[in-house]
Amino acid sequence: MNIAVCIKQVPDTETKVKISDDKKSIAEGDINFILNPYDEFGVEEALKLADGGEVTIISLGPDRVTSAIRSALAMGAHKAIHIKSDAVPADPGATADALVAVLKEGNYDLIFTGKQAIDDDHTQMASLLGEKLGIPAVNVVVKLEVSGGKVRAEREIEGAHEVVECPTPCVISAQRGLNEPRYASLKGIMAAKKIQIEAKDVNPGPNQLQIVEYNYPPQKSAGKIVGDSADAVPELIRLLNEEAKVI
Amino acid sequence: MAPVKPSFSKALFSGVIMEDLVFPYPKMEKEEAENVKMMIDTFNKFAEDNIDAVKFDEEAKIPEDVINGLKELGFFGLNTPDKYDGFGLGSTGFTKMLSAVSEHDGSTSLMLGAHQSIGIKALNLFGSEEQKKKYLPRLVTGELVGAFCLTEPGAGSDAAGIKTKAVRDEKSGYYVLNGTKLWITNGGIADFFTVFAKEDLEIKGEIQEKITAFIVTTDMPGVSKGKEEKKMGIRGSSTTEVYFEDVKVPFENIVGERGKGFKVAMEVLNSGRLGLAGGTIGAFKEIFKTTLDHINQRKQFKKTLAEFEVIKQKVAQITIDIYAAESMIYLTTGLVDRGDVDYSIESAMCKIRATDIAWEGINECLQMAGGIGFMKEYPYERNVRDARINKIFEGTNEILRMFIALSGLQERGEYLKKIGKALRDPIKGFGLLTDFAADWVKDRIITGRIRDVHPSLMNAKKDFENWAKNLRFTVERLLMEHSKEIIYREMISYRIADAAIDLFGMIATISRVDTRIRDIGADKCDKEIKICNAFCEQAWRRVRRNLLMVDKNNDDYLREIADFISEEKQYPFNTEQFF
Ligand SMILES: Cc1cc2nc3c(=O)[nH]c(=O)nc-3n(C[C@H](O)[C@H](O)[C@H](O)COP(=O)(O)OP(=O)(O)OC[C@H]3O[C@@H](n4cnc5c(N)ncnc54)[C@H](O)[C@@H]3O)c2cc1C
Numbered sequence: 001m002n003i004a005v006c007i008k009q010v011p012d013t014e015t016k017v018k019i020s021d022d023k024k025s026i027a028e029g030d031i032n033f034i035l036n037p038y039d040e041f042g043v044e045e046a047l048k049l050a051d052g053g054e055v056t057i058i059s060l061g062p063d064r065v066t067s068a069i070r071s072a073l074a075m076g077a078h079k080a081i082h083i084k085s086d087a088v089p090a091d092p093g094a095t096a097d098a099l100v101a102v103l104k105e106g107n108y109d110l111i112f113t114g115k116q117a118i119d120d121d122h123t124q125m126a127s128l129l130g131e132k133l134g135i136p137a138v139n140v141v142v143k144l145e146v147s148g149g150k151v152r153a154e155r156e157i158e159g160a161h162e163v164v165e166c167p168t169p170c171v172i173s174a175q176r177g178l179n180e181p182r183y184a185s186l187k188g189i190m191a192a193k194k195i196q197i198e199a200k201d202v203n204p205g206p207n208q209l210q211i212v213e214y215n216y217p218p219q220k221s222a223g224k225i226v227g228d229s230a231d232a233v234p235e236l237i238r239l240l241n242e243e244a245k246v247i
Numbered sequence: 248m249a250p251v252k253p254s255f256s257k258a259l260f261s262g263v264i265m266e267d268l269v270f271p272y273p274k275m276e277k278e279e280a281e282n283v284k285m286m287i288d289t290f291n292k293f294a295e296d297n298i299d300a301v302k303f304d305e306e307a308k309i310p311e312d313v314i315n316g317l318k319e320l321g322f323f324g325l326n327t328p329d330k331y332d333g334f335g336l337g338s339t340g341f342t343k344m345l346s347a348v349s350e351h352d353g354s355t356s357l358m359l360g361a362h363q364s365i366g367i368k369a370l371n372l373f374g375s376e377e378q379k380k381k382y383l384p385r386l387v388t389g390e391l392v393g394a395f396c397l398t399e400p401g402a403g404s405d406a407a408g409i410k411t412k413a414v415r416d417e418k419s420g421y422y423v424l425n426g427t428k429l430w431i432t433n434g435g436i437a438d439f440f441t442v443f444a445k446e447d448l449e450i451k452g453e454i455q456e457k458i459t460a461f462i463v464t465t466d467m468p469g470v471s472k473g474k475e476e477k478k479m480g481i482r483g484s485s486t487t488e489v490y491f492e493d494v495k496v497p498f499e500n501i502v503g504e505r506g507k508g509f510k511v512a513m514e515v516l517n518s519g520r521l522g523l524a525g526g527t528i529g530a531f532k533e534i535f536k537t538t539l540d541h542i543n544q545r546k547q548f549k550k551t552l553a554e555f556e557v558i559k560q561k562v563a564q565i566t567i568d569i570y571a572a573e574s575m576i577y578l579t580t581g582l583v584d585r586g587d588v589d590y591s592i593e594s595a596m597c598k599i600r601a602t603d604i605a606w607e608g609i610n611e612c613l614q615m616a617g618g619i620g621f622m623k624e625y626p627y628e629r630n631v632r633d634a635r636i637n638k639i640f641e642g643t644n645e646i647l648r649m650f651i652a653l654s655g656l657q658e659r660g661e662y663l664k665k666i667g668k669a670l671r672d673p674i675k676g677f678g679l680l681t682d683f684a685a686d687w688v689k690d691r692i693i694t695g696r697i698r699d700v701h702p703s704l705m706n707a708k709k710d711f712e713n714w715a716k717n718l719r720f721t722v723e724r725l726l727m728e729h730s731k732e733i734i735y736r737e738m739i740s741y742r743i744a745d746a747a748i749d750l751f752g753m754i755a756t757i758s759r760v761d762t763r764i765r766d767i768g769a770d771k772c773d774k775e776i777k778i779c780n781a782f783c784e785q786a787w788r789r790v791r792r793n794l795l796m797v798d799k800n801n802d803d804y805l806r807e808i809a810d811f812i813s814e815e816k817q818y819p820f821n822t823e824q825f826f
Contacts, residue, residue, distance in 0.1 A: 186334045190329070
């Protein structure tokens with residue numbers, strides 16, 4: 001099977017995000033960028049399913065994203081396409097247009113994305129790709145079987161698992177639990193260096209979304225310790241009820 | 248090996264500043280830097296799932312599946328060339344890697360370090376092509392684990408005093424090895440030992456005992472191991488005795504030349520000390536991070552601890568110390584990666600400075616944590632225990648100071664030629680130093696000044712030049728006064744070494760910050776400039792004190808007091824009330 005995995009480079013979860021002066025973006029200066037964790041599940045699943053076929057990594061963004069692409073290659077992916085763009089568009093639809101242009105050139109049986117990117121959390125890409133390519137998209141998948149041109153996918157829904165079937169090609173968005181992503185071995189890292197990343201210039205589609213401004217979340221107020229024995233329970237319940245209004 | 252250029256610091260004792268060795272501050276090649284970053288990322292991921300420092304410490308063991316996981320990912324082949332299936336990291340990359348490993352667990356770092364920095368290093372540095380082909384591919388996968396066997400019950404600091412004996416039998420083509428090695432890191436898990444033993448060699452018609460290095464593997468009959476030592480820290484790492492009883496070792500297993508084993512051991516340790524220094528700082532940075540979280544949350548007197556000046560002083564001091572130590576370490580690894588420079592005393596300087604500041608600084612982290620610092624539930628006490636060994640092994644910090652001072656003094660040209668032999672005699676450990684090509688310095692334009700640095704670092708630069716000059720004057724005076732007796736004036740040597748370490752720290756820090764300013768502009772370096780100037784200010788004052796105390800001191804008193812107390816064999820004074 002030939003499989004494409006669309007990946008995004010995102011700031012490390014430990015990043016202390018700083019908003020730029022014009023409030024329209026985040027300051028990239030000291031950020032450590034990583035491969036979006038949910039995309040790792042997609043890469044792992046693709047590698048497991050490829051079975052002699054090729055796994056192609058596709059990512060859109062500035063030059064720095066090649067390091068996320070290398071991480072995916074180091075896990076064992078075979079090919080990579082870098083869609084060059086000064087920045088990642090604010091509108092996932094625009095990114096999807098560019099990805100679709102590249103995906104159409106390949107002949108993929110399956111396309112993976114992560115369930116969401118942990119930076120902007122739009123959670124749209126798999127659906128957008130499915131729609132624009134005219135193929136099914138299955139979101140938040142925790143278990144996957146592929147055989148005879150058919151996909152059987154288990155997806156997480158509120159309080160239950162839903163099992164769906166659809167024909168290939170299709171788009172799958174990967175959720176934690178789908179698999180245990182392998183660690184890139186040092187051999188894999190060195191081998192990945194030898195793979196030529198194909199650079200493409202594709203214009204992202206028009207931005208229909210615009211970022212107005214970023215703001216820091218309101219400061220959390222300090223916690224309160226009511227006591228440390230069973231005697232404190234009534235007071236705790238009272239506070240949770242009357243002050244915090246959560247019960 | 249190619250002839251080496253003299254070391255920066257040795258030349259400094261002669262008042263020569265070999266500025267092209269330290270400016271600009273070395274950078275890793277982009278390609279290697281990317282590789283190292285990815286390797287660290289992989290290690291971090293593996294560590295989050297598998298490395299449990301608390302458990303390794305409590306159970307005094309790194310679980311086998313964790314060791315196997317590290318082997319499979321390639322972490323036993325970091326610094327072996329790719330020709331032998333390794334990953335070819337240079338000194339900088341390897342040291343960064345050990346530093347990253349230590350952020351998770353000191354024992355794991357020590358296990359990887361003992362294997363690669365010292366266990367298989369002699370093979371990598373001095374092994375023949377056949378030996379490398381035979382062993383390295385299995386060592387990089389961890390199928391074989393390496394260890395370094397120098398120390399014996401009777402020979403620690405005085406490593407040249409080892410008793411393990413190798414008797415050569417020309418007819419059979421084998422040596423017969425007998426002896427006991429003590430406190431061998433990885434002893435319990437190793438299969439491949441670099442062993443140092445003495446053999447009788449005929450030199451100029453005389454039979455002399457000389458040290459030779461051998462490869463000994465556990466499949467040879469007569470090799471056995473003692474039980475695991477119970478240790479204060481780095482408890483997850485394996486430390487055992489290793490015994491050799493009539494072990495037959497083929498001639499082809501000699502590493503390097505016959506009788507040159509001591510040089511092999513010292514070269515291995517020279518490079519090993521850098522990994523140790525880097526690892527020490529990695530652990531230090533991690534516990535510092537934990538401490539910073541604590542002091543910014545914990546409130547007393549209605550303020551966070553971080554708001555109090557005494558706490559600020561500790562935080563600033565740790566920051567300055569780490570910055571300077573890392574500047575020294577990665578300047579030196581850069582020298583190693585150039586490949587043609589004698590870095591023996593710089594690596595000793597890095598080891599001393601890193602392990603001293605880490606020991607003090609980690610204790611300060613525990614102090615800032617207060618009572619919880621003392622509790623097993625928190626990582627502070629374990630970090631204190633783990634950090635303690637670093638001042639002892641791979642050359643104690645005292646011995647390394649003597650090494651630095653005497654190497655520097657020995658290089659001091661004309662005067663020293665006369666006393667050179669004496670210097671070399673009593674402590675054989677310093678024998679390596681004779682390699683130094685004094686002529687190399689002489690042929691160069693002797694300069695006591697360094698190039699212009701950014702104006703914000705000008706004072707630091709002038710202080711460096713000034714105190715480097717004073718080091719030379721002091722050294723000259725010392726040699727006139729004490730001549731070969733200097734070998735017995737350890738208190739003075741200690742101060743000279745400390746002065747030299749601080750001077751190296753100054754130039755390393757200045758170079759690092761100046762290079763960064765050139766790269767990204769001074770306005771983006773204001774924090775680094777402050778740190779550099781603060782360090783240099785502290786450092787030159789220490790240099791001044793140490794150099795002044797070469798002449799003005801009460802060493803005579805101290806010697807007398809120590810002598811009569813040693814004679815008493817206890818502290819003999821009682822307060823008057825009890826009489
Ligand atoms: C956990 C652990 C792991 C180790 N791993 C290894 C290993 O893998 N391979 C290996 O070969 N060895 C290993 N060692 C041994 C280690 O290198 C030695 O312990 C070290 O070199 C010091 O030797 P010593 O313990 O005999 O101390 P000594 O030499 O007895 O020194 C005791 C004290 O006296 C001081 N001293 C000694 N001579 C002088 C002098 N001339 N002037 C001033 N002060 C002096 C020392 O600085 C020290 O403070 C390990 C040790 C430990 C504890």
